[in-house]
Amino acid sequence: MNSSRKDWSEKLDDALWAYRTAYKTPIGRSPYSLIYGKACHLPLELEYRARWAIKYLNMELSTAQEKREMDLHELEEIRLDAYESSRIYKERTKAFHDKRITPKDFKEGDDVLLYNSRLKLFPGKLKCRWSEPFKVKEVLPYGAITLVNNNGAEFTVNGHRLKKYMGSQSIEEGSSIRLHDPPQA
Known part of the structure; x- marks a missing residue:
């Protein structure tokens, strides 16, 4: 952006493109591949691959239909895999967080x-x-x-x-605490 930050709307499309095509660890793939079932290609690559696909399939409708059905089934498996990866990631994060929590139990009069x-x-x-x-x-x-x-x-x-608050605990009379000695059991 420029120094006045007024051109943010022009940069928004590029920022969203970068976010959607970046690899996300919790789901194990990019959001783009989660929706479309394949890696993201630039427009020039897509034009070349479209020509290659037409030549490869030789314009046979039944073959193209079978390929599309297989791609849809594969996409559903990819989404289920991403859902499972996200669930495992959340469980690990929660376990790490919960491990660091110290329980606090207060009673009346404390x-x-x-x-x-x-x-x-x-x-x-x-x-x-x-x-x-x-x-x-x-x-x-x-x-x-x-x-x-x-x-x-x-x-x-x-x-x-x-x-x-531990300051209200009294020390028994007649006993002394020496800071350099280890506590008595």
Whole structure:
């Protein structure tokens, strides 16, 4: 495009052509070959292949009809294969994603920290993205959690924005923790 980006509509056809003819990993072929059942050829190649096809089939209608039926059956097999490849790709992606998720189970009375998503816009150099500890009042279905702040105000948030607060756990009196020693079992 030019620097003013006003000629995008002229470039749209070329961009769509490039997208439709590019190989896509999830389906194992290009969208063009998925629709038409064959690789994409430039107009000059098509003209040459059309002449070759007419000469090869010698204009026999029955032979051309049988060839077309075979091509349609092959195209259906290609589409089924692409559907299966896409399904396998999605399953692998989902398994990879699910493997990295850590389960969060909150109970009533737990202390939690709330992730402050607004801090992304104007981050301070050393500001913490987790705000003060809140108490879990109620665990609702589908991951929603009702919290209570220190003033007694209640609000509901998505459980993905929370993490357990470990600062409220007390240390037994008379015991000391030395940071350079390994923990006692």
